[in-house]
Amino acid sequence: MSKSVGKQASKAAVWVLMGLLILGLGGFGISNFGGSIDAIGSVGDEKIAVDSYARALRQELNAQQAATGKALSFAEAEAGGLVEQVRARVIANAALDNEVRRIGVSVGDATVAREVLAVPAFQGPDGQFDRETYRFVLQQNGMTESAFETQIRKDTARSLLQAGVVAGLGTPETYADTLYDFIAERRSASLIRLTADDLETPVPEPTEARIAQQYEANPDAYTAPRTRRITYAWLTPDMMLNRIEPDEEMLRALYEERIDEFVQPERRLVERLVFPDEAEAQAVADAIAAGETSFDAAVEARGLGLADIDMGDIAEVDIGGAAGAAVFALTAPGVTGPHMSDLGPALFRVNGILAAQETPFEDARESLVEEAARDRATRMIGDMLADFEDRLAAGATLEDLAAETDMELGQVDFTGANEDGIAAYQAFRDAAMALAEDDFPEILELEDGGIFAIRLDEEVPPTLRPLDAVRDQVAADARAAETLARLGQRAEALAGRLAAGEAIETLGVEVEVQEGLSRGGLTPPALSDALFAMAEPGETRVVTADEAAWLIRLDAVLPPDPDDPAAGFLRETIAAQAGQGMAQDLYAYFAQELVNSGGLTLDQAAINAVHAQFR
Template sequence: MLDSLRRNASGWVAKVLIGLLALSFAVWGIADIFTGFGGDTVAEVGDQKIDAATYQVELRNEMNQFSQRLGQPLSLDQARQFGIDRAALSRLISLAALDGAASDLGLAVGDEAVGIDITTDPNLQGPFGRFDRDLFRQSLQQNGISEERFIEQRRRAMSRKQVIEVIQVGVAAPEALIEMVSRFQEETRVAGYVILPQSLVGEIADPDEETVQKFYEAGASAFTLPETRDFSIMVLEPEDVTRTMAVSEEDLQAAYEQRRGEYDVPERRDVHQITFASEEEANEALTKLRGGENVETVVKGLGLTMKDVDLGKVSRDDMLSPELADAAFSLEGTGYSEPVRGPLGWSILHVTGIEPGKPSTYEDVKEELRAAIELELARDQIYDIQNTIEDARAGGEPLADVAKRYNLTVRSIDGITADGKTRNGDTVELPELPDLLNTVYENQQGDQIPPLDSGKDGYYWVEIDAVNPAELQPLDEVRDRVVSIWKQQKRADDLEALATSLVERGNAGESFEKIAAEYGRSVLSTPPLQRYAQNDTFSRTAVTRLFAAPEGGFTFGPVGLGDSLIVMQVKDVRSPQLDANSDKYKETRTTLVDAIQADMLQTFVVGYQQELGVEVNNTLFQQMTATDTGL
């Protein structure tokens, strides 16, 4: 969800800023700006500071996005290898440069505008298209960001957008450039072609022993079985502990009395929140409303619609602040509250309907409460249990004996490669444990591997039972495979040599039809092909080579599907008839304008970084990227 919040925090601007990541470091030279100042500031751009908490959130989000693309969890060490740690800092430095520009220009965004932007954000709305306070709160909690911090980030993002709009307003692409790009993209070619199947080179004789030996040695990696490892896993999670627990009826009833509010259905009210820039404006509006003026008229006068101010059916906890909740729920019936100051400005709460709450009963929630308490107790105890297990392991107790004592299961997995497969290439079903394969391959047999986070409030232990090194298969065992691969390569090389000779003859002036007839083929003709076309006959490589050849010239390339080659002659080069009113032409203009705007923004940001000056706290940066703790 935070990805959605971050995307929306700057709207379309975020897409443009992605391109600044690599550029920023490339321009201002990361090695030159690292310093060793102390404190909790990771970097400074002029007087704009990037604190450790902001960097930690950004780095975690970048790692999560990269992990999703990879389809597996990403460790911090891997993140450093991919440069994600610096990319995250680069993005924040680019944003800080824009913040500095907004500050220098005196740009600001008021509470009312920020409030409207948040409450109308589609990513913060529930299934009925209204602002969902629960969704908002849960998202902030899950991603470790306070409400005040998020509001401030949104305010800054709106200021950045003003800067960017000023930079990019009025940008146009020259018509000559649009025409040149359009002609390049829309040019088509007609070609004559013949397909050369591998059967044209005839049978390939078996290689002699010396050739087999050399080919085997040169391609040893193709005949080497990968390293595999045998290991055992033991998992301890709260559910394993709850099996040994019993909560008395007396304790259960006491817990219910303490938590009754969690199970009671709260009162809900239909509420409009109308926000004003000042208390005076709110009081003027309240006088009009209580005097009979239609609420839609007052809302429209603010440049809003009723949908913008409608919170829907909400409880006290759904409201943006306690002050707003008190104002809405202290009304004895429907009506308007007095103006109240909230996080986003002065507001009037308009209650249009009331749905009474419904108290829970002990019998209805008893079993659900029992399960919740058992799980909480298990979570409290699980750390102590893992410490006891570690003490036993340190004393030399085998993992299997520890498992029996705690009624846990040890699972053994044998012969698995670093990519989670067998040597035969079959995928192995592994438990979903963070960083499991990395742990298996980063340690050796006999290592005392510390417990790892299971990702579900528990721990798991790994023991390396055996390391089976990579093994080159003897030639006698793979001879047939060696000969088969050599023949495939020889056949492909001979076919490419044939295609090369035919292209040379064609470019020397021989008739294509005459050349084709020698091999029992007829020259076929294509319909007009576009530059980026591809199909089962014409691969992208073949089409690219066709468009690189002059009119009348010959070339060849692989077919789109199969192992044949296709020899081609450019018969006709057709320039497009451009229509400035066509959708395609307009699309090209838009694409070029976007590219020019992006270049202007990049130039501005990099220039501002140089003007303001960039400093990075190398000591803190290294500390934060040296361990996965907290990420």
């Protein structure tokens, strides 16, 4: 057991060090706080160094950025509870270090040296430990060799204690089996789906009183979202197309640049069957010519399928050499060879001939005009960019830009759901969402090479629309609600007949039977939830959702499918997660007890000083 624990501790120490170095590299600039503040607190006799706390915070911020691809501000980390989690972690580590010191657990110099030599960040170009690299990396992380090696000694000793706490925990088999049986349980059910077509009489149009009731009971449905009234000036290549005369020289240059698109050589659908030597290839070719076998039979005889020999539709140059010339010399589909290929002697079969295609410049000109004009327009906009920026910097308004330049003025009530006009551009939507009232207009780029500048004129909070403005929507919603209510009533009536002893097949409606359903196996989700909420076969539930009502009856409760290939993996995953959860809980309780018994003191001024470095 001691050997196993030692290995776990060693592995843990390596990962602690890797995290310290790899994530810590993102923490250049974490200064040594120095002065009289050297700790944010202590557990027993173990101080929690300000540098250690700062480094742990930096590592967490870097880890979050690596995971999400977005830099996380310190304020966001505080709001999300990450800062508190980091502080709890360094407090727990201090509690463990204090206990390690109390019981006399330590590691020798040989172990420390082994851990240092194993860290890739300290290795030189030859893959061997390099002392200068070691010194440089530590210096960049604000650490001395002595401090780092002391930290290794602490981390390794702490890992020994951690491993000892959780060692010997077995897999909670009963707990895992119970969870697995619950999660993988299957059910069979009979379902009746009722829609508006199943009502005996259509639902009438709602009265004014019903419309008012629907409106008053569901204000959120008729409330306009937050609206940002934005003025913008913009210019896109499309706006300039009609001002650009086509340049024949440019069009011909563009045609030559895309010549492969307009001039395509003859292509053929070809298969290639390769042989070990030319004699065997020739023997098969002779047999095919004599009618003694076929190309397909020869493919099968070599243990191949047609997919193994298919070359697709190719040009002569794709085959090359004499083989390519011979394949393209055929005037109709057929077999030729043997010819030497890059894989050896081969027979080639042509299955189809795709004629060469050539689009003359005159025929391609029209399609090239728009592309050339758009390209020129994009470059012209780029040339104007500096002038637009200078005008804004000199105090010009968006209205001035529209009046004095090619830019056009517009306004939009932006809610985030707009997708037409300028709001069709993601760059505009992003800028509109981030815009503040005191932001100075600046030139920004659109995805198609256009530009724009925006100003927030007013922000209108979510507002309940007047009933007259949404009357049609409210009336439709009221009618839909009444339809759903009536469908639910009919489903309840059918459920009552079942409870009275009638057979489901005699209810006069279509019944769908589903066997062996897993959790989530029915849609809408409310239907699956209702199915697995029932305890005994024969129970029924009525579910209304998505403009329909369902009557669902539980027919059978089935155990997990033993033939499901995913069953074993699911069982193992549940057991592993359960074991990890127990180990984490046990460690957390142990660490908290060490904090309680050792005594925790915190210096809020020191904590604030660390936090100030991140703001």
